[in-house]
Amino acid sequence: MDLLFDHLVHFINRSPAEAAEKMKEIDRHAVIGGKHEKWGTWNSLMHAGLAYIEFLAVNDIEMARHADNELISLLLQNHHHEGFGAICFRTKNISTLRNILLQKGMNPKKVIHAERRLEDGELLQWKMLFIEQQEGELPLPFFIEWEEDSIRLKNLLGRGIIIKSGADEGISSVYFRVKNCKATAAKWSMLLDAKIEEYYSDYTLDSFCCSIIAGGTRLIFAEPAAKCQQSADTEEICQKPFKVCIKTINGKDSVHEIMGSWYEFSKRRG
Incomplete structure (x- = not known):
């Protein structure tokens, strides 16, 4: 594709x-x-x-x-x-x-x-x-x-x-809040002909994560760990993107909460 x-x-x-x-x-x-x-x-x-x-x-x-x-x-x-x-x-x-x-x-x-x-x-x-x-x-x-x-x-x-x-900048990754990170990664990997990269715990997000790379950008599906541990009703989770990581040419590394979502900027190295 x-x-x-x-x-x-x-x-x-x-x-x-x-x-x-x-x-x-x-x-x-x-x-x-x-x-x-x-x-x-x-x-x-x-x-x-x-x-x-x-x-x-x-x-x-x-x-x-x-x-x-x-x-x-x-x-x-x-x-x-x-x-x-x-x-x-x-x-x-x-x-x-x-x-x-x-x-x-x-x-x-x-x-x-x-x-x-x-x-x-x-x-x-x-x-x-x-x-x-x-x-x-x-x-x-x-x-x-x-x-x-x-x-x-x-x-x-x-x-x-x-x-x-800005011509050489890029969107390196997008994070998604999901109910089931493994199932979502499997479906999207089939849809986009993308290989599933890894399954891991992200303690900063308190989530289990599964990622794929599609179209040159990493897509990270994050499943709240607390919900899983408590066997809570996962229907409460609003499934949507919540964070973007952008590789920049100029400026300092920074993270901002803007209009309901998170933006992380990191200077391209090398």
Whole structure:
């Protein structure tokens, strides 16, 4: 599968401009994205190379309620709770990917043709693919095929969406809170053709963890240890991403809690 990690969606209940300002306060370059005119949403972006964080918010609640888009439905479910929502991988051929997912026994939905109106009026277009899943399950990754993929970095640098010093940065890992880390890692490894790396205890998170590498990014599934030890009702666990680790070129190592989620920045060594 020709997958690369594309972006992590951070649901917000404030304006995208305010989210961008929050990132600028910690010396991160963030820009206004634009409006999804057919979905009733708008966004801002913080890139780390071609990978990025999308700060996504509702700006027309009625239009959003009628949007034929799984991500917008998930945003509405979490409308009053800010934080990470889902991850996306990019592909060069989304129709071929859909056929592969069907062969794996998954239930991919139809390919969506999407667009966003930029601040300067330009129309950005792409295709999206979602997988049908059970309610309450960790949101499965979705997939994107960019219209201008081969020259995308050049265009993003030209528009100032990525600055030169950020072109070689990247999202190294994403952490997910889950009910069962082994079962989740097994399902995602099958879905993404990714090898399961290891099973271990993370005492800083008080969790059992299982990780895979997909699209150049490590995905770490963390199962709360306290819940397991107490044999508590794991239905209480809200399954979703909760932390991202970003490799930077400049700046100091730092950790920040921002709008309901955790950001860890570490300077790239060597």
